[in-house]
Amino acid sequence: MRGAAETDEAGGPRGIRLLIADDEHLIRGALVALLNLEPDIEVVASADNGATAVEQAIATTPDVCLLDLEMPEADGLEAAARILAEVPTRVVIVTRHARPGVLRRALASKVSGFVPKSTAAEDLAHVIRDVAAGRRYIDPEIAATALTAERCPLTDRELDALRHSRSTMSVQQIADRLHLAQGTVRNYLSSAMTKLDAASRHEAAETAWQQGWI
């Protein structure tokens, strides 16, 4: 009743089979090296984007998947959802920017672990072991902010408009992209700015992103 990490095939305990996905080659390689040093961990697959991470997970059925949140093709959350739908495994998300809303979404898609990149390297192996054993690990710092932070007060369309406001597009361009009238977009942005107490759409987009809402 512990987890998938113990005695699947042969008898007796064996190592934790791990998948690592991170788009930065240097980081990925370093993590592979670091974790392969642990006697009870074996890195069986690695990927540089979400899509191949999913393929690899299906092909190798690892015990634990360590996924970077910021990845091209499919980000960590999307990859996690797809993997967990197909493979009996556990997922740990690791991220540079620990945003409360993202944690919320991660937990909603049954992720088992959530750690920022500011975690000590030595602790990562502990987390992986915990998760492999069926436990969960959430960085306490992020958990605390996620609990105090209130839920997103924004509507879907407001979020759409804000998403595009993070780039340098004009209101008109955003309107074109969303197939809306320019005035409509302005209204959404204006109401979002009111809700978020921001002085410009850029500021609103920034705080929404910080909260992990977009």
Add this chain to the structure above:
Amino acid sequence: MRGAAETDEAGGPRGIRLLIADDEHLIRGALVALLNLEPDIEVVASADNGATAVEQAIATTPDVCLLDLEMPEADGLEAAARILAEVPTRVVIVTRHARPGVLRRALASKVSGFVPKSTAAEDLAHVIRDVAAGRRYIDPEIAATALTAERCPLTDRELDALRHSRSTMSVQQIADRLHLAQGTVRNYLSSAMTKLDAASRHEAAETAWQQGWI
């Protein structure tokens, strides 16, 4: 006549003494583990910001310093300049965003190596050995773009104004920060936008940043 990596104290060849600075604990730890695996490399110091990197470099006089560009307190370039002014060592800059203008500034401050984080982990040790041996290593991809990219056409004040335009400040706030009149800042931003062929100050700030000018 090779470099500082050979026979400083005892007789016979010994390992390359390395300093590693990166603000993300996980990455730093992983890099330390990875590079300590190399038989001829020994990590003698590590730091999580530019300021302590300088202190550590002075205290340990490593053969090579591996500095992340994006760090609090003092960024990689500033730390490199301060270290090279005080310690007979060599510096390798590693960065997530390989921006041509930053490479130019790095070379101006006598940095010996410049690699993006998309480098393969295995190659990093080669780079460190090259640099320790007195050679230089510049990522060929970045070198190419840096050569084709033209030099910054912007004036100092224009750069000041653009720097602040990357955040969500209003023109008035930027003016206050720079102790200038609001109209003056608008003029700077306007001329910068013309030079960079941008439709808004945000777009101008973005391209200036991409080029490594700010």
Add this chain to the structure above:
DNA sequence: GCTAGGCCGTGACAAATGTCACTGGCCTAG
């Protein structure tokens, strides 16, 4: 000593952005 160019500022104007009020369609929960 003149001049070119960067720097700092002003004023006027046009365009983009943000605010407000209001209309109407659609859906859902009570």
Add this chain to the structure above:
DNA sequence: CTAGGCCAGTGACATTTGTCACGGCCTAGC
């Protein structure tokens, strides 16, 4: 069936931002 929320839009308006032309100050170079 109706009150309320979200969606989409319009029009009027104030504010901010971007453009342009201009003047004065200072410094480096000729």
